[in-house]
Amino acid sequence: xxxxxKICGLSDKAGLEAAVAAGARYVGFVFFPKSPRAVTVExxxxxxxxxxxxxxxxxxxxxxxxxxLDEIVGAVPLDMLQLHGRETPERVAEIRxxxxxxxxxxxxxxxxxxxxxxxxxxxVADQILVDAKAPAGAALPGGNGLAFDWRLIAxxxxxxxxxxxxxxxxxxxxxxxxxxGARQVDVSSGVESxxxxxxxxxxxxxxxxxRG
Ligand SMILES: O=C(O)c1ccccc1NCC(=O)[C@H](O)[C@H](O)COP(=O)(O)O
Numbered sequence: 132x133x134x135x136x137k138i139c140g141l142s143d144k145a146g147l148e149a150a151v152a153a154g155a156r157y158v159g160f161v162f163f164p165k166s167p168r169a170v171t172v173e174x175x176x177x178x179x180x181x182x183x184x185x186x187x188x189x190x191x192x193x194x195x196x197x198x199x200l201d202e203i204v205g206a207v208p209l210d211m212l213q214l215h216g217r218e219t220p221e222r223v224a225e226i227r228x229x230x231x232x233x234x235x236x237x238x239x240x241x242x243x244x245x246x247x248x249x250x251x252x253x254x255v256a257d258q259i260l261v262d263a264k265a266p267a268g269a270a271l272p273g274g275n276g277l278a279f280d281w282r283l284i285a286x287x288x289x290x291x292x293x294x295x296x297x298x299x300x301x302x303x304x305x306x307x308x309x310x311x312g313a314r315q316v317d318v319s320s321g322v323e324s325x326x327x328x329x330x331x332x333x334x335x336x337x338x339x340x341x342r343g
Pocket of ligand 1 (some may be wrong): 317321
């Protein structure tokens, strides 16, 4: 079975077209103003209209309040919310109930101590994103192009679908899949020529690597 790919941090039509042409299963829009990949609600709404049926449109938010989420969900046709901040399991459940959209909770992993959180979130979210933990003081809570030690999650499984993220590239994807058993993967920096600029050739190479 092929590995499903999410291309995150799409902010222009060219990047989106590259992800669609290459065969991405999910496309992600980042609603975090400090990010080089940030989109406005208007930009995301326009991009979302270009996404063919069958490709899930994911809004990535960081500790968003209800007013912010109301605005995004009201304007952008979405298939999933990705929570990439310090949202508690209770807040995850609240957002899921309020918007009626599947919710994927990102959990940062740097050491064994971080693994318990994956179980807690897997009990309330529709999917979990197993990502590298952002370094202390990092400007961004994700999208830093850093990998974690994949051996930490080797053989681990959760009761919901999960995605592997963090520092994936066309060059290391095969090893990451082999070591973790991931059936879904998420990438942003590893398919960019500069922060925020998706590179069509790298996107295609990443999807090729996912197909094995
Ligand atoms: O990409 C961002 O700028 C970003 C900002 C704030 C929170 C999360 C962000 N990105 C998350 C991702 O793109 C991915 O879900 C994941 O962290 C993998 O990123 P990368 O290591 O760059 O492939």
